[in-house]
Amino acid sequence: MKDLFLFLLTLVGLNIVLWTAYGIIARKKESEINKHPIKTQKAKLVDMQRIAAGEIVLGEIWVLFETQDGRRLRLNANSKNQLVVGDVGMLTWQGTKIHKFERTLSDETVLSQRND
DSSP states (O other): OHHHHHHHHHHHHHHHHHHHHHHHHHHHHHHHHHTSOEEEEEEEEEEEEEEEETTEEEEEEEEEEEETTSOEEEEEEOTTOOOOTTOEEEEEEETTEEEEEEEOOOHHHHHHHHHO
C-alpha cells in the first residue's frame, strides 16, 4: 500500500512539474510571437495540415498562405478558424499567429460563377 501511495504521489508531482514547464514554454513562445509586427495582406490558403493521432485532431492546425506578393507564410491556426484550402481574403497575422482572416470568394466559387 505504501508503494502504491509513493507511486501515485510521484505521478502527481511529475505531472505538476511537466505542466508548469509547458506553461513557461508556452508563455515564452507567445512573448516571442508578440515581438513581431502585425501585418495585413491579401492572401490565398494553399495548404492545411492538422496534427492528429489517428482520428483525433490534437488541436494544432498549420496552414500555408500565399500572399499577393508571392511570399508563403506557414501559420498556426486554431481549431476555431473555419478555413478551407482555396480560400482567398485579407489575412492579418503576427509572427506565426493568425489574428484575423476575412474571407472573400474562393477561386472555385469565382470559377463556378463564371461558368453560369
